[in-house]
Amino acid sequence: MSVVEATVESIAAAARTLREGGLVAFPTETVYGLGGDATNERAVAAIFEAKNRPQFNPLISHVPDAATARAFVRWNDTAEKLASTLWPGPLTLVLPRSEGSPIALLATAGLDTVAIRAPSHPIAQALMRATGRPIAAPSANRSGEVSPTRPEHVAQSLGARAPMILDGGPCLVGVESTVLDLSGDMPILLRPGGATREAIEAAIGPIALSDAIPTGDAARKSPGQLHSHYAPSRPVRLEATSVSRDEGLLAFGDTVPTGAMLTMNLSPSGNLGEAAANLFAMMRALDRPGIGRIAVMPVPHTGLGLAINDRLRRAAADDDSNRQR
Incomplete structure (x- = not known):
């Protein structure tokens, strides 16, 4: 300082x-x-x-x-x-x-x-x-x-x-x-x-x-x-540990499930600052025709992860039916 x-x-x-x-x-x-x-x-x-x-x-x-x-x-x-x-x-x-x-x-x-x-x-x-x-x-x-x-x-x-x-x-x-x-x-x-x-x-x-x-x-x-946030038009499924072929995957970290229609990784190294920087652009990129739902891998609830998870919860409309552990 x-x-x-x-x-x-x-x-x-x-x-x-x-x-x-x-x-x-x-x-x-x-x-x-x-x-x-x-x-x-x-x-x-x-x-x-x-x-x-x-x-x-x-x-x-x-x-x-x-x-x-x-x-x-x-x-x-x-x-x-x-x-x-x-x-x-x-x-x-x-x-x-x-x-x-x-x-x-x-x-x-x-x-x-x-x-x-x-x-x-x-x-x-x-x-x-x-x-x-x-x-x-x-x-x-x-x-x-x-x-x-x-x-x-x-x-x-x-x-x-x-x-x-x-x-x-x-x-x-x-x-x-x-x-x-x-x-x-x-x-x-x-x-x-x-x-x-x-x-x-x-x-x-x-x-x-x-x-x-x-x-x-x-x-x-x-x-x-x-006021209203940007919300994707596709449903959002949180805490995803597996993925379907009709889903787009918002991944985090170096261990990523395979099989998604499209995968974008917030941070392959698990860096929360990098994940925050990529969050909105990658959500928009996955919100496209042909993708039925956006699956989101778990993100740690520490540091910037608190803000990332807050935004993801809002994108999923806090609907527990969208969550899968």
Whole structure:
């Protein structure tokens, strides 16, 4: 763990670390974020691992401006109005993923929407521009702990899990960004935060509140709101130790049953970080015509395995009839 003053040299070093797949904690105007290359599945998996995050909830991807955001999401007039008045700033927009968007599926929890924002902090801006890639960054603390607003908070919470911390002093806003869903017909406030409802409505008119949306046994569409996950159209059978010819097998480890129509291995070496990085892409690859069901081998319930298994349970709709030991 290294807390370093944010200088031109240290920001350049941090940008190199991010481009190489490493993690960097950095200040925004809201809270300190634990950043990784949002286009790199392994880097995103490392964020979940460092935070000991129990679920694969979508992460916010940080960009310097609206022009950059347009490369990753399907921009619309409402987003343009908000960005022109409230970006850069503490407002996150949830928008449909653009075709060919390089944002990692793990960063969006497998959804076809992307949570994106342009922070105003000068150090965050300098880091994003030096990196040249979107930075996925939840708050830089262990899951369930208080969000950090000073570099020492990051060090106390994450220790060596945050190998580099850019020191930008205390955060000015001190609460997380507001999250606004623009992927449907009506803008919906998913999480209140640093951008006020009044400021948002002054720019675009009335918005709906998230409590108007039915909730249930589903995963988060963004930080702060329960909503539907990507779910495969094929049934999912968990804890599979054998496989049928009409099944696609999502394997794990070096001992894999034979006979599946198609097999994809999350990690032949049993590495949970590699498995997390591959999870959503491989689930989508197995969700194809001709495959009757997706069988999933057991994954350990430790470390990132907790999050992997949480996502797999949701994909199987927590239906015990889909499980076989």
